[in-house]
Amino acid sequence: MSFHKPEMTSAKPVPLSRAIEVLYRSESGRILATLVRLLGDIDLAEEAMHEAFATALEAWRDSGIPERPRPWLISTARFKAIDGMRRRARFDATQTDLGLYLETQIHDEPxxxxxxxxxxxxxxxxxxxxxxxxxxxxxxxxxxxxxxxxxxxxxxxxxxxxxxxxxxxxxxxxxxxxxxxxxxxxxxxxxxxxxxxxxxxxxxxxxxxxxxxxxxxxxxxxxxxxxxxxxxPEPEVMGLLGLMLLQESRRAARSSPEGDLILLDQQDRSLWNRDQIAEGIGLTESALASRRFGAYTLQAAIAAVHAEAPTTASTDWRQIVALYDGLIQIQPSPVVELNRAVAIAMWKGPEHGLRLIDAMLMRGELTNYHLAHSARADLCRRLGRISEARTSYERALALVRQEPERRFLAGRLRDLK
CATH class of the missing domain: 1.10.10.10 (Winged helix-like DNA-binding domain superfamily/Winged helix DNA-binding domain)
Incomplete structure (x- = not known):
């Protein structure tokens, strides 16, 4: 097995401890998974893996990091576990049996x-x-x-x-x-x-x-x-990954430098991560093409429509409502209904959305959900019903826990005055 020194292509070498730390973060899940299969116990596998990484810190100091460090670590961890069983066998005969089993059953490199x-x-x-x-x-x-x-x-x-x-x-x-x-x-x-x-x-x-x-x-x-x-690579795995990438693409635009919340319609879309959007849309389209998609893919499709629109006004709200209709069929919930009502308000006008939200609040499904009261307040504000807007903002403020959202709602209340 050949080795290489822990250096990058630049002149500055990477400290071995840092290189092993990066290796641990990227490979420990795979290494542990194989050790669980080989040793049959998560705690034993975890202990053996940590011993192997500690051994690597000493062994690689002179020889350098192996070209294939993962098999080296798995093999080292396996023998560390067997050695531990041998030591414990003096007090527990079952450990002898297990150690002998591991020695006879495990030979080849995974x-x-x-x-x-x-x-x-x-x-x-x-x-x-x-x-x-x-x-x-x-x-x-x-x-x-x-x-x-x-x-x-x-x-x-x-x-x-x-x-x-x-x-x-x-x-x-x-x-x-x-x-x-x-x-x-x-x-x-x-x-x-x-x-x-x-x-x-x-x-x-x-x-x-x-x-x-x-x-x-x-x-x-x-x-x-x-x-x-x-x-x-199942369709819903693609859909979920696409959804997360599309949502994460807006992180830089979601808050001000002071940490204040910025809603979608006020965000600077030039700050959206276009690489994440392109990857997210590609995954979503592949999932949709399979015809075996579910709720995550439909949510990703909704996020994709937002991502492709240059402004809030130019967003295809009719398509978003249609996607929410499909989502309700697959995964009915009051929160999905609320989001659909907001989309209808953007497509057909605030009075249409307000009617739907009021009906949901009357049923009691979203009584303690701050976003329902916040959405109602916004629609009332747009319709000029200021007193109702104030009451709904106050109700939302009483329910919310996250500080950025509290500051946002408090600001909306001040704007009404």
Whole structure:
């Protein structure tokens, strides 16, 4: 096996610790996935992997980084695990049996296709429906994306202890219920893939709405979406990745330098990331062409219509309403109905949208949803019904939690005066 020194093409060398850190971030998910298959236990695999990276820091100092570091790390971790079992065998005879089994069963270096299959298996294991949603998210970010407990806790604004407990509980469920480490059978795939995509989009949304650590989480969700698309290029995987890219393309225009919220119709569209838009639209079109798309692809199509319009006024609102009609058929929800009502207000006039929103609020479905009251306030303002607009803005302000949105609504109230 040949080696290369940890240097970039420029004259300035990259410190070995930094090179290994980058390698850990990019490869730890794949390495851990293969070790879970080889060792049969997530905790044991994780411990062995960390020992292998620590060994690499010493071993590569003189010899340089191997051309194929992933197999080197997997092999080293495997033997670290066997050595650990030998040491523990003095106190537990079952460890001797397991160590002998691993030594006799594992000989060949894992192939690239096996490693990719392992990664997909790990994703489905971390997103198994038996795990609580917060456990699915925490375990996926920790084991698949390679984020540290500290990074995940900071992103979700919880303590490290709370986040660590979620991971421990999720691992316990996998162990106690003997959840199989495998990709679901073809007939089970649609339902199980839906759970995986939901976890990815939950991570993305958490990042998209966060004030400080948002871009970090959004980037991880997109990275996970790319990985899924590479491993399992299903239409809804394309649709979700397209949706995330199209939404993320507007990040630079969504807030002012002071952190104030800027709505879509006021955004400087020259700040939108055109590369992300082009990639997102391409993925969305491919998903639509398959005729096997679902809710994520329709949401991506709506985002694509916005992305292609040079201004709010020139947006094809009729097409957006038609896409929302299709989305309601697939995934009916009050929030989708609200978004459709806003689109109708833009297409046919504010009075049409207001009628629909009032009907939803009368049914009580969106009583405590601040965006419903904010949307109603905006339509009332456009119709000159200032007193009603003020009441709805005040109701929205009482319900909202994010500080940028609070400042935005407070500003709208001041404008009414």
């Amino acid at each position: 192939q690239e296709e096996e490693i990719e299959d392992d990664h997909l298996r790990l994703i489905f294991t971390c997103c198994h429906p038996s795990l609580a949603p917060e456990g699915q998210v925490a375990l996926t970010l920790r084991e698949v994306c390679g984020l540290t407990t500290e990074e995940i806790a900071r992103a979700f604004l919880v303590t490290q202890a709370t986040l660590a407990q979620r991971i421990v509980r999720a691992k316990a469920v996998i162990r106690d219920k003997a959840i199989p480490y495998q990709v679901p059978a073809q007939q089970e795939l649609p339902e199980r893939l839906g759970a995986v995509l939901q976890v990815v989009y939950l991570v993305f949304n958490e990042g998209y709405s966060a004030e400080t650590t948002g871009s970090e989480l959004s980037c991880e969700a997109i990275r996970l979406g790319r990985l899924l698309h590479e491993l399992l």
